[in-house]
Amino acid sequence: MDLATVWAAIIAFGLMMYVIMDGFDLGIGILFPFVPAREDRDVMVNTVAPVWDGNETWLVLGGAGLMAAFPLAYAxxxxxxxxxxxxxxxxLIWRGVAFEFRFKADESHKPFWDKAFLFGSATATFFQGASxxxxxxxFQTDGPRFLGGPMDWLTPFSVFTGLGLMAGYALLGAxxxxxxxxxxxxxxxxxxxxPVLLILLAVIAGVSLWTPLAHPAVAERWFSLPNLIFFSxxxxLVGVSALLMLRALARPEPGVRPFLLALFLLFLGYSGLGISLWPLIVPPDISIAEAAAPPESLSFALVGAVLIIPVILAYTAWSYYVFRGKVRAGEGYH
Structure with missing residues (x-):
């Protein structure tokens, strides 16, 4: 068994679960400017109030897993x-503070905490996408050393992906x-x-064109076999999912289908990212095998991951099951 590949899959799974579970939480904050009524904003927040603070578990799992299994990549x-x-x-911290305080503040301060909730959600999302x-x-590297500057991350492409992820999370939230x-x-x-779906489709098209044009190595991976078979x-599927979502949204009661299709769209983007990078873990030079910790460390950490991931999945599924159903004004979190 290739332990490095197993750990790469675990980290990829953890980050994808974070996008799924925390994406619509952040999307709710991003949508605040389009819903001016405070009562409606309370309902929006109450839909995630019992579960939102457990969603960052997956972010911690991804970061801790990267440090344990791929210390060179982490560095x-x-x-x-x-x-x-x-x-x-x-x-994320500011979003969490605003989440709690907007319910407890007196009426004169509640508009401030609404803005803080919006700002924290938008900030966290944008910098996730920019990253x-x-x-x-x-990255410019020399073995485990990063040779670039502190602002190398800030490029037109990273700004575009930051804004694009805001559209993706807004669609999840809606x-x-x-x-x-x-x-x-x-x-x-x-x-x-x-309209948010159409913006997201434009973002997906933009990234799909920009990435291979700017990075010949990515273009080679996309259009070489067997990757072309997996990527084509x-x-x-993106086009079919978008059409199905538009049809579902045209129904009197769309139900859960648009949400599932939004998750599938983000999954497709995530899979495209995996195809673009494989087998690298730090582009453009460091592979999964090169960055992996010693086999003994991978085996030891894997025991804990195998034990804890089912527990996280179980309590997450149970919490969402318990707090299922429609949320109405005056009900929920206080």
């Missing part, structure tokens, strides 16, 4: 992305609220989901 990535990652964490764009651009709300707020989310269905 390079943290050195190169120190500023955007710190700003992302500050955004992804910088990661795709690659489709989540379609499932969990009713009445005027539900209808507002249906109306918002259509992705754009077709």
């Amino acid at each position: 390079v990535v943290l050195s190169a992305l120190y500023i955007p990652l710190v700003l992302m964490l500050l955004g 992804l764009g910088a990661f795709l651009n690659g 489709t989540w609220l379609i499932v969990r709300t009713e009445g005027a707020l539900h209808d507002r989310m249906v109306a918002l989901a259509r 269905p992705v754009p077709i």
Whole structure:
């Protein structure tokens, strides 16, 4: 068994679960400017109030797994992305503070905490996307040393991916609220989901064109066999998923289908990222095998991962099951 590949799959799974679980939480904050009524904003937040703070578990798993299994990659990535990652964490902290305080503050301070919730959500999302764009651009390295500067991460491409991820999370938030709300707020989310979907499709097309044009090595991976066989269905599936979502949104009661299709769209983008980078863990030069910890360390850490991941999945599934159903005004978190 190739332990390095197993650990790469575990880290990829953890990060994907974070995108799924925390994406619509952050998307709700990003959608705040389009929902001015405070009562509706309370309902939006109450849809995730019982579960939101457990979603960062997956982010911790991904980061800790990277440090344990691929210390060389951890050293390079943290050195190169120190500023955007710190700003992302500050955004998450500010979002969490605003989440709690907006319910407890008196009426004169509640507008401030609404803005803080929006700002924290948008900041965390943007810097996640900017970090992804910088990661795709690659890093100047000499073995385990990062040779670039502290602002190398800031490029037009990373800004584009940061804004693009905001569109992706906004779509997740809107489709989540379609499932969990009713009445005027539900209808507002249906109306918002259509233009946000079109923006996300434009972002996907932009990244799909920009990446191979800017990086010949990525273009070679995309258009060489067997990668071409694996990658060719992705754009077709993106188009089919978008059409199915538009059809679902046209129904009187879209149900859960738009949310599942939004998750599938993000998964397709994530799979495209994996195809573009494989077998690298730090582009453009460091492979999974080169960055891996000794086999003894990988085996030891794998025992803990095998034990803890099912527990995380179980309590996450149980919490979402317990707090299922529509959320109405005046009900929920206090």
